[in-house]
Amino acid sequence: MPRAPIGLKIKKRRKSLGITQLKLAEKLGISASYLNLIENNKRSIGGKLLQRISNELGMETGALDGESDRRLILELHELTTDALFENIELSHETAANLVGRHPRWARAIQTLYRAYLNQAQTINALSDRLNYAPYIDDAVFRMLTNATAIRSSSEILGGTQEMSDRDRQRFHNILTEESQKLADVAGGLSTFLDNAKFQTRSLTPAEDVDDFVMDHDGYFQELEDAAADFLAEIGFQGSDTESMLQEVLERKFDVQVRIGADNRDVMRSSHHQSVFNQITRTLDVPNYASSQVRRFEMACLLVELSMSDVISSVIAKSDILISAAAQEWAASELIDYLARALLMPYDEFLDDAVRERYDVDVLSRKYTVTFQTAASRLASLRKSGSEGIPFGLMHTNPAGHVLKRRTLAGLPIPRYGNACPLWDIYSSFQTPGRIVRQLARFPNKDKFLFIAKAEAPDQTGFSQPRVLKATMLACEAVHADRTVYADGLDLSSLKSMTNVGLNCRLCSWTDCAHREEDPILTQ
Numbered sequence: 001m002p003r004a005p006i007g008l009k010i011k012k013r014r015k016s017l018g019i020t021q022l023k024l025a026e027k028l029g030i031s032a033s034y035l036n037l038i039e040n041n042k043r044s045i046g047g048k049l050l051q052r053i054s055n056e057l058g059m060e061t062g063a064l065d066g067e068s069d070r071r072l073i074l075e076l077h078e079l080t081t082d083a084l085f086e087n088i089e090l091s092h093e094t095a096a097n098l099v100g101r102h103p104r105w106a107r108a109i110q111t112l113y114r115a116y117l118n119q120a121q122t123i124n125a126l127s128d129r130l131n132y133a134p135y136i137d138d139a140v141f142r143m144l145t146n147a148t149a150i151r152s153s154s155e156i157l158g159g160t161q162e163m164s165d166r167d168r169q170r171f172h173n174i175l176t177e178e179s180q181k182l183a184d185v186a187g188g189l190s191t192f193l194d195n196a197k198f199q200t201r202s203l204t205p206a207e208d209v210d211d212f213v214m215d216h217d218g219y220f221q222e223l224e225d226a227a228a229d230f231l232a233e234i235g236f237q238g239s240d241t242e243s244m245l246q247e248v249l250e251r252k253f254d255v256q257v258r259i260g261a262d263n264r265d266v267m268r269s270s271h272h273q274s275v276f277n278q279i280t281r282t283l284d285v286p287n288y289a290s291s292q293v294r295r296f297e298m299a300c301l302l303v304e305l306s307m308s309d310v311i312s313s314v315i316a317k318s319d320i321l322i323s324a325a326a327q328e329w330a331a332s333e334l335i336d337y338l339a340r341a342l343l344m345p346y347d348e349f350l351d352d353a354v355r356e357r358y359d360v361d362v363l364s365r366k367y368t369v370t371f372q373t374a375a376s377r378l379a380s381l382r383k384s385g386s387e388g389i390p391f392g393l394m395h396t397n398p399a400g401h402v403l404k405r406r407t408l409a410g411l412p413i414p415r416y417g418n419a420c421p422l423w424d425i426y427s428s429f430q431t432p433g434r435i436v437r438q439l440a441r442f443p444n445k446d447k448f449l450f451i452a453k454a455e456a457p458d459q460t461g462f463s464q465p466r467v468l469k470a471t472m473l474a475c476e477a478v479h480a481d482r483t484v485y486a487d488g489l490d491l492s493s494l495k496s497m498t499n500v501g502l503n504c505r506l507c508s509w510t511d512c513a514h515r516e517e518d519p520i521l522t523q
Contacts, residue, residue, distance in 0.1 A: 008041060010057065011039040013057045014057060019057075028052055028053060030049075070409060071407065072103075072106055076098070077095055077506055079110075081505035149174065154175065205325040212318055212326075217382045218382055219381075219383060224383070228345065228346070230342065245295060252306070253305045253306075260287040273289050273293060274294075283297075283301055292373070293457075303342070311334045314334060315331060318330075340369075343367055349381075350388055356484070357482065357484040360375055360453070371435075375391075378391050389479045392473070393405065393472070394472045394474070395470070397470075398429050398468055402414065403469065410476065411474055414503055422498055423472070428452040432454045433453070437485045438450040439477060439491065439497045441498065441500065446476075448474050448475065448476055448477055451472065451485050452472035456469075504519070
């Protein structure tokens, strides 16, 4: 995994202050040769030494911890898997050096590549639209036919002086008829294109929100405080029934929850099944929604009605969420975050997680939430001094499209394209509703425990397609024995491990039977 260029930052800052390497080493109580290794990124540092260096150089520790740099380096690694760069020899070291020595240039490359992906996505969508719309071909042919008839009739009328009134009227009628046909075809084509507009969502807002959440390490103290205050105000406990949620919505916000509505034909957001009507003050929950889904959607509405100010405040403080689209996307993410905080209060949930050894199914049943919701809450237990196991999170569909990602320092999750097909999150689609586990070993010998489960959202009926989505939690193998999922696994045996990579282009395993492409980066 990429090493953040902390040493290069230290060297740059030291030189800008006019401090010699020997003098700084003396102040730090280390040898000049060891500092030289650190500055050339040959040694990893952290803890008290990193704090001392930060103090001596007058820098915030956060500016040196390297997490954002590691993500940027990984993204530079990932973009090199694009066919655009297949004839350019690139290495891990050059990406790290670029980020360390010229971070603004690295960000510029990242921005340009994201813009390129947006444009490529739009072009592909346009191409698909034209290739798979025979109506367009037929409409264009009919328009050309009508135009030809109009032109011929016009030429006859304009080039013939001696013509009976009857013939002249006949050609005028042809002109009128063909003109009407042309107008009808043009109108139909316009309606077709208007109704068939495809949404080519920019990748940038989603990635900006991704960076925003990970810059907070997946944890928002301001939101946790707001959730705790609200719970204390209404006297609500995470284990209370959904009738309590209904009562709070009605008592505080005059909202009637109507369970049993058929919302199949109602336009709603992609990840919410219920519909809130602000005029009638009703929340229509479909009759096919499970108890887990009903509770979560009521909690989301409670957040929207009572805590929009704190969400706006958190977003306003960010220098990442610049565009309106990114801010809207972030608001949706933070609404979900607060809903989880209401249903699974931090301290109580952490205590239960530790007691149950992070058994996600047990936690899901106790708090009446889905596996994905409980897993997302586990990944946010990063409160300073009261942390849970550091989990990474991945949410995907059967096509491999990454719907949500929370990386770990040593476990980057691909931003572009699919991950390694050997990751157990993909095999979980073969056994929906059942947790699968995997002890994964990467080429640099880092080991992680993966646990994944594929679930189908509530279906509207037998005739409706079953749409599966899978969620995976990942933690370093050193934490595995704190979970129930390590039971029966020999964490020290290579036989228990599966050799995996990030993806084929960024994986250096040479004996993988599943390799589809040669690695593009040298070690």
